Amino acid sequence: MAKYRDWIKKESLSKLEDWARDGLIDEQIARNIGISPSTLYEWKNRYPEISESLKRGKLIADQEIESALHRRAKGYVTVDHQYKIVDIPQEIVEVKRKQYENRWKLKHPDATLEDVKDAAILHVRTTKRVEIFQSEHEVPSDTTAAIFWLKNRKPKEWRDKHETELSGEVRTNPYAGLSTEELRKLAAEDDTT
Secondary structure, three states: OOOHHHHOOHHHHHHHHHHHHOOOOHHHHHHHHOOOHHHHHHHHHHOHHHHHHHHHHHHHHHHHHHHHHHHHHHOEEEEEEEEEEEEOOHHHHHHHHHHHHHHHHHHOOOOOHHHHHHHHHHHOOOEEEEEEEEEEEEEOOOHHHHHHHHHHHOHHHHOOOOOOOOOOOOOOOOOOOOOHHHHHHHHHHHHHO
């Protein structure tokens, strides 16, 4: 059975924060610790360092997702790079190997000539990566992400259901209880006036 004392140490609190940042919910974190969710809930209430560690991790994760959602809702531009591996001219490789041999020999004075040459061969590259193409690619805004963002950030303006409040008094129909004959009499009186 896990003890809370083991989980209020710096490295354990860091692990809790990491789990929360990785998106684990409290039930999963409790399982990782080896306790029930109710025990974790009790620990969070009793030991503020545990509660704060979990809050910090969740806050970081929430901020990352908010940023990603915001970026996706607005759209963005990415730059694609294409590279080609090319050989370095042999003369340049030889010069670089000689330089490396000299530096390596100074650091390893007891090394044999074969060790020095092997180290230079091993550590001096014979190829290099050269960028041959670069292109911009626009990722358009995502309408669903934008709607989600707006409905949550500005619910009064963007919710689907709008409520309208009416003010003033509600008047009842003054003719509601009259018979058809009485209504005809009233209508005839209006025509004569």
